[in-house]
Amino acid sequence: MILQAKNFGGVCLKEFEEHAEEFPLLKEVVEGTNRYFDTLREIQKSSICAMEVPGYRRAARLHARRFSTEVSKGAEEHSIFAQIFKKVQLLYGQSWRSFLGGRLSDATNLQTISNSMELPRLEFFDPEGMMLRRLNASAQIAAISQGAADSEEEE
Known part of the structure; x- marks a missing residue:
């Protein structure tokens, strides 16, 4: 859970913080994640970062x-x-019109539309570490699956 809170330090960590008082495990996760980010902030103040x-x-x-x-x-x-839609780049102006069926439409003002999303940050900062985590998880899943298969054969 700490890994996910570090990886998605925005929405995931915020959600954990909102429920930390209800669940002691989440409280530990939030504290551990906050220590991680506090350490990163201290490292950024280091003189080596000024190089x-x-x-x-x-x-x-x-x-x-x-x-x-x-x-x-x-x-x-x-x-x-x-x-589906044709891409057009406006060179100047604050409005646009379209010509459809031999008729010019009324002017429409430009509007801002935005969307945001959070990317897993550790994939960018530590791709090798994330690959090792996935490899270890796969090995553990295989060991658990093998153990379950062995116990079923014994029965």
Whole structure:
């Protein structure tokens, strides 16, 4: 549970905090997770974090741009709406019109629509550690399954 609270430090941790008084286990999880994030904040204040690696900022910016482009392309390829509707980029202005059936529609003002989601942060920060966790979990599941199969054979 601590792993999930660290991994999804927004909604998951908030939900755990809301119910921590009801369940002592959740209280321990929240305390452990808060210690983890407090330690991260202290590390960020460390002098080593002030070190500048030549070219790192540029590389990080390029990586973020490429990642954003890949996400946009993937969203467009797999979106039902992107397949149904035509994509148009407005160059200027605050409203738009469409021409349909030989008639120009009334002007419609642009509106902001947004959505947010939380990504598992540990997959980005520690992919090897997460892979080891999955490998260990698979090994434990296999051992439990084998133990259950052995006990069924004995009966």
